[in-house]
Amino acid sequence: MTTHETRQGTTPIILGFPHTGTDVPPDIWGRLNDNGKLLADTDWHIHNLYDGLIDGVTTVRATFHRYVIDANRDPSGTSLYPGQNTTGLVPETDFDGLSIWKDGAAPNEADITERLRDFHAPYHAALAAEIERVKAIHGVAILYDCHSIRSRIPFLFEGKLPDFNIGTDMGKTCDHAIEQATVAATTSATGYDSILNGRFKGGWTTRHYGQPETGVHAIQMELAQSTHLQTEKPPFAYDTAKADRLRVHLKDILERIAAIAPNLKKQA
Numbered sequence: 001m002t003t004h005e006t007r008q009g010t011t012p013i014i015l016g017f018p019h020t021g022t023d024v025p026p027d028i029w030g031r032l033n034d035n036g037k038l039l040a041d042t043d044w045h046i047h048n049l050y051d052g053l054i055d056g057v058t059t060v061r062a063t064f065h066r067y068v069i070d071a072n073r074d075p076s077g078t079s080l081y082p083g084q085n086t087t088g089l090v091p092e093t094d095f096d097g098l099s100i101w102k103d104g105a106a107p108n109e110a111d112i113t114e115r116l117r118d119f120h121a122p123y124h125a126a127l128a129a130e131i132e133r134v135k136a137i138h139g140v141a142i143l144y145d146c147h148s149i150r151s152r153i154p155f156l157f158e159g160k161l162p163d164f165n166i167g168t169d170m171g172k173t174c175d176h177a178i179e180q181a182t183v184a185a186t187t188s189a190t191g192y193d194s195i196l197n198g199r200f201k202g203g204w205t206t207r208h209y210g211q212p213e214t215g216v217h218a219i220q221m222e223l224a225q226s227t228h229l230q231t232e233k234p235p236f237a238y239d240t241a242k243a244d245r246l247r248v249h250l251k252d253i254l255e256r257i258a259a260i261a262p263n264l265k266k267q268a
Helices: 046-050 109-138 176-187 204-209 240-268
Strands: 003-009 013-017 058-062 141-149 166-167 193-196 214-224
Touching: 003 109, 013 046, 013 109, 013 240, 046 058, 046 141, 046 240, 058 109, 109 141, 109 204, 141 204, 141 240, 166 176, 176 193, 176 214, 176 240, 204 214, 214 240
Parallel strands: 013 058, 013 141, 141 214, 166 193
Antiparallel strands: 003 058, 166 214
16 A cells, blocks of 8 residues: 655645545454544544645655554654653554554554554655755755644643644754744634644654754644534544635745745755
C-alpha cells in the first residue's frame, strides 16, 4: 500500500499531515477490536481544511492510520510528554484510554520494527526530502505541521481545549517571528480562543525538524475538532459552514508566515 502522498510546491512553506490517513492493511485491521476499527483518533478532514488556502504550498501526507504506527512519535518510543497520559509509537489504547486491539493481538516488538521500516521511515524520508528541496530553493524551509483533536478528552487533558493550539517546544523549533505571527493571527480571530505551548507543545515532527539555526523552522497547529466538524463523534462529518469560517483564519496564518520567509533567509 502507498504510505504517503506528496505535492510539490514553490513556496517556502511545507504542510505536514501525519494523522489524516485512514488506510490500515488487512492483517492489521483484523487485529483491531470494534473500538479500534472506529479509527476515532484520526485528524479528520484536516488535509481538506487546508487545501487551496495559499498557492504553491508543498504538502506531505501520511495515508496510513496512526494505529498502524504514529508518524508523529519518536521512532525510539520515547514519550513526548513524560508523566502525562499520551499514546505511544504504536498505540495500545485510544485517546480515552480504551483498548483498540483484540485480546492477545496487540503489536509486539517485531511488529513495531516492521512498521517503522514500512510506514514511519518512508513518510519521514519524503518529508525530509521536501524540506531539503524547499530549503535549496529559498534558503529556508518552514514546516507547518497540521493536526486536530477532539476538544474534550478527559484522559489527556482537563476541560475544553482551546480552538487553536500552537506548539513550538517553548520557542525552540522556529524563529520568534513565526511564532509571534501565528499568535497574532489566532488572537485576532474573533470567536475563537488560542494558546501557545499549552497541552500541546509540538510533536516529534516539529521537535525533530525544527532547527532554526540551520534555516529549517517548524511549528505545530493542533485544532480543536469542534471548529470544523458537525460533531466530534462518528461519523465525524465535515461541517462546511464552520470550516469556511475557520479557513479564513488559517489562510491568514499561512500568509503571515510566508511573508516572513524572505527575512528568515537572510538570518539562516
